[in-house]
Amino acid sequence: MSNRVVNILVPVISVILGLLVGAIVMLVSGYDPVQGYAALWNGIFGDTYAIGETIRQITPYLLAGLSVAFAFRTGLFNIGVEGQLLVGWFAAAYVGIAFDLPMYIHLPFAIIAAALAGALWAFIPGLLKAKLQVHEVIVTIMMNYIALHTTNALIKVVSDGGDNTGTINATASLKSAFFESITDYSRLHYGIFIALAMVLLMWFLLEKTTTGYELKAVGFNKHASEYAGMNVNKNIILSMVISGAFAGLAGAMEALGTFQYANVKGGFTGIGFDGIAVALLGANTPLGVIFGAVLFGSLKYGALNMPNEAGIPVEIVSIVIAIIIFFVACGYVIRYFLEKANKKKEAK
Amino acid sequence: MTKRKFGLGLSLVLAAGTILGACGSKDEETTKPKDSEGTGSEGTTEAVDFSLAMVTDVGGVDDKSFNQLAWEGIEAFGKENGLEKGDGGYDYLQSTGDADYITNLNNLVRRDFDVVYGIGFLMEEPIGTIADQQPEAQLAIIDAIVDKPNVASVMFKEQEGSFLAGVAAALMSESKQIGFVGGMEIPVIERFEAGFLEGVKAVDPSIKVDVQYTGKFDDAALGKTTANRMYSSGVDIIFHAAGGTGNGVFAEAKERKTKDANANVWVIGVDSDQYEEGAVGDKNITLTSMQKRVDIAVQTIAKEAMAGNFPGGKTVTYGLAEKGVQLADSRGAIPQEILDQVQEYSDKIAAGEIVVPETVE
Numbered sequence: 001m002s003n004r005v006v007n008i009l010v011p012v013i014s015v016i017l018g019l020l021v022g023a024i025v026m027l028v029s030g031y032d033p034v035q036g037y038a039a040l041w042n043g044i045f046g047d048t049y050a051i052g053e054t055i056r057q058i059t060p061y062l063l064a065g066l067s068v069a070f071a072f073r074t075g076l077f078n079i080g081v082e083g084q085l086l087v088g089w090f091a092a093a094y095v096g097i098a099f100d101l102p103m104y105i106h107l108p109f110a111i112i113a114a115a116l117a118g119a120l121w122a123f124i125p126g127l128l129k130a131k132l133q134v135h136e137v138i139v140t141i142m143m144n145y146i147a148l149h150t151t152n153a154l155i156k157v158v159s160d161g162g163d164n165t166g167t168i169n170a171t172a173s174l175k176s177a178f179f180e181s182i183t184d185y186s187r188l189h190y191g192i193f194i195a196l197a198m199v200l201l202m203w204f205l206l207e208k209t210t211t212g213y214e215l216k217a218v219g220f221n222k223h224a225s226e227y228a229g230m231n232v233n234k235n236i237i238l239s240m241v242i243s244g245a246f247a248g249l250a251g252a253m254e255a256l257g258t259f260q261y262a263n264v265k266g267g268f269t270g271i272g273f274d275g276i277a278v279a280l281l282g283a284n285t286p287l288g289v290i291f292g293a294v295l296f297g298s299l300k301y302g303a304l305n306m307p308n309e310a311g312i313p314v315e316i317v318s319i320v321i322a323i324i325i326f327f328v329a330c331g332y333v334i335r336y337f338l339e340k341a342n343k344k345k346e347a348k
Numbered sequence: 349m350t351k352r353k354f355g356l357g358l359s360l361v362l363a364a365g366t367i368l369g370a371c372g373s374k375d376e377e378t379t380k381p382k383d384s385e386g387t388g389s390e391g392t393t394e395a396v397d398f399s400l401a402m403v404t405d406v407g408g409v410d411d412k413s414f415n416q417l418a419w420e421g422i423e424a425f426g427k428e429n430g431l432e433k434g435d436g437g438y439d440y441l442q443s444t445g446d447a448d449y450i451t452n453l454n455n456l457v458r459r460d461f462d463v464v465y466g467i468g469f470l471m472e473e474p475i476g477t478i479a480d481q482q483p484e485a486q487l488a489i490i491d492a493i494v495d496k497p498n499v500a501s502v503m504f505k506e507q508e509g510s511f512l513a514g515v516a517a518a519l520m521s522e523s524k525q526i527g528f529v530g531g532m533e534i535p536v537i538e539r540f541e542a543g544f545l546e547g548v549k550a551v552d553p554s555i556k557v558d559v560q561y562t563g564k565f566d567d568a569a570l571g572k573t574t575a576n577r578m579y580s581s582g583v584d585i586i587f588h589a590a591g592g593t594g595n596g597v598f599a600e601a602k603e604r605k606t607k608d609a610n611a612n613v614w615v616i617g618v619d620s621d622q623y624e625e626g627a628v629g630d631k632n633i634t635l636t637s638m639q640k641r642v643d644i645a646v647q648t649i650a651k652e653a654m655a656g657n658f659p660g661g662k663t664v665t666y667g668l669a670e671k672g673v674q675l676a677d678s679r680g681a682i683p684q685e686i687l688d689q690v691q692e693y694s695d696k697i698a699a700g701e702i703v704v705p706e707t708v709e
Contacts, residue, residue, distance in 0.1 A: 053451060152563075156533075163534050164473065185481045187450065258447060261473065266406065266532050266564040269445065304448060307441055308455045311434070314408075314442045 018327030022320035035310040043305025052186025058297030062195040063250035064275025065289040074239035075219040080140025081247040082272025083147030084118035088251025090151040091117035093262035096168030106171040118248020126240025130233035163264040174257040189257030203286040401439040401461040403452040405468035411592040413619040421643025449474035501663040507543030507704040509673030514547020527578035531565040531590035540589035571596025587616040621676035637676035669698040
C-alpha cells in the first residue's frame, strides 16, 4: 500500500469503526442503530435549518480549536480557553449593550473587545509562565473558575441583579437576515466568516512570518531557540495572548451571534474543553482544526436529533458520539496496524 | 498469515453488513406503521386529537424534582386522554446546555405538537425567540413571563409555600440552626429563600439560617459537601431548592442517618413530594416537601388548550390560595400541634393577612 492510500484509508476506517462500535452500543441497549444514525444524519444535514444550526455550532469550535492549537505550536497547553471564551463573551455582550454607535464602528469594537478580553485573560498565565516558570496548565485551569464566577458577578451588576444582560443592540449583532431567510430561521450568523478568516490568519502567522517561525521554534526546542538568540519569554507571552484572543473571539460568536446576550451560567459551556480535542484531532494545524471543528460541531449538533427522532436517550447518544470521536482520534493506532500489515506483506 | 487476517476482516465486514442490513429492514417496518398511525389519529382513533411536549432545562427529566414533575404531569395527562408517547401524543426533549433550548423547542414545534412547554426560567429568552418565529405555535413557559400573544406564562408564589416550610423547620429544629441550600441565584430561587427566611423569623427571630447557594442545579456532589458542612456545624434541618444538586443533600442526610440511627438530621424537599428520596431502611429523613405543583399547572394549560381556550399572552400565578404550592404530607414526621400552627399561617397567607415578600431584604 502506498503512503497515499494509507492516508486516505486511516480516517475512513476510523470513522467506520467508530460508527460500528456505536451501533453495537445502541443494539445492546435495545435501540435501532440505523434509525439512530439516520436521525444523526438528519440532525446534521436534514434540512436547511439543521445545516444552518450545524454551521452555527461549528463556528465557536473553530475558534476554540485554533486557540488551543496555536498555543500548542509554541509548546504551551492552554486549558484556559473556556475562561478566555467566557470573558470574551461578556466583553462582547457588554460593548454590544452599553454603546450606541453606527454598525461599522460598533460591531468591530465589540469583536475586538472580546479578543482583547480573552487575550488579557491568557496574558496572565503567559506572564507567570515566562517570568516565574509557573505551569500554564494549573494557572489556566484556575483562571477558568475565576472567569466563570467573575463574569457571572459582572452580569449581575450590569443587569441590576438579574441573570441576563438583555439583548445587544442591533448595530453590534452578527445576526444575518439573509442566512435566516435561507435556513428557515436558524441562528447561523456571519461569525463563520470571522472564524474562517482567523484560520487563514493563523496559517499566515505560523507559516509566512518571522514571528510565527520563532513561535514554532520555541515550541520545538526552547533552549535551542534561546541559543539562536530568540526571546523565549516574549514568544511564550505572545503565543498565549494570541491564543487567548482566538478564544475571546469564540466568546464573541456566542455573544454577538448565537445568543445575542450574556447570561449567568451554572457551569462551563464545554466549548473550550472540546476545543482541546478539536485541536488535537486536527494535529494543531489550521486546516486540521477545520476538520476537527466540523466533525465535533456536526456530531454535537446532530446528536440532539437522536432523542428527537429516534427516541434514543441522551446518555446513549453521548456514549455513541464519544465513541466515534474516540476512534477518529485513534487514527494513529489504525495507521500502525496498516503499516505493520504492509511490512509483513513486503517481507514475504 | 495475512490471508487469514484478510479473511477475518472480510467476515467482520460481512457480519456487520448483515447486522446493519437486518436493522435496515426493521427500520422500514417500524417507520411505516408510525406514519399510517400519524395520519390515522387525525380522524378515526378514539384518543383525542391533541398532543403536547416539553423541553427540560439542564437538570434533565429525571432530576427527581422540577423537570420530572412537569413530565409526570404531561404523562398523566397523556394517559388520561389515551395518548401515546411520540409524535401526535406526548414527548419530551432533554437539554444539555443553554444552546440546546432553541433547537429542542424548534424541533418539537416542527413536529406539530399542539402545546410545547419550556420548563424553567432559563428558557425565557428561547421561548420568546421561537414565539416570534413561529406565530402559529402554542408555547408555555414555567417560572418566567414571556409577553407574547402565543405564550402562556406560569408563575408560582414559591415564597408562600416556603414560608410554611420555614415555620415547620423553626418549630421542629432542636439545635435552632437551620440550613438553606439554593441552586443558582436567580429570582425563582430567591423567592424560596425569602419565604423560608420569613417563615423562620415569624416563629423565632433568634434562629440562625445558614444560606448557601451552590450555583448549580445539576451537581449532586456539590450539594452533598454543602450539606455535610451544614450538618457538621450543628444544622439539623436543611431546606433545599436546588433541583438535582439537592439530591446530594438527601444523600448526605441519609448517610448520617445510616451511620447513626439517632442522628437528628432532616431535609425539606422541594417541587415534588420527595418523601421517597429520604427513605433510610424503615426510617425517613424527609421532614416534608414544599410542593410546587408544576404538574397541575402543565395539565391545566393542556386542558384549556384542548378545549380551544389556550391562555396565550396571559400569566397565571399559582399560590397557596390556588393550591399551586403546599407542604406535602409529612407522614408523621411533624407532630399534629405543629401542623396546626402551620395551617394557621397557611390560612392567613391564603386570606391575604400575611403577605410574604418575594426578595430577601
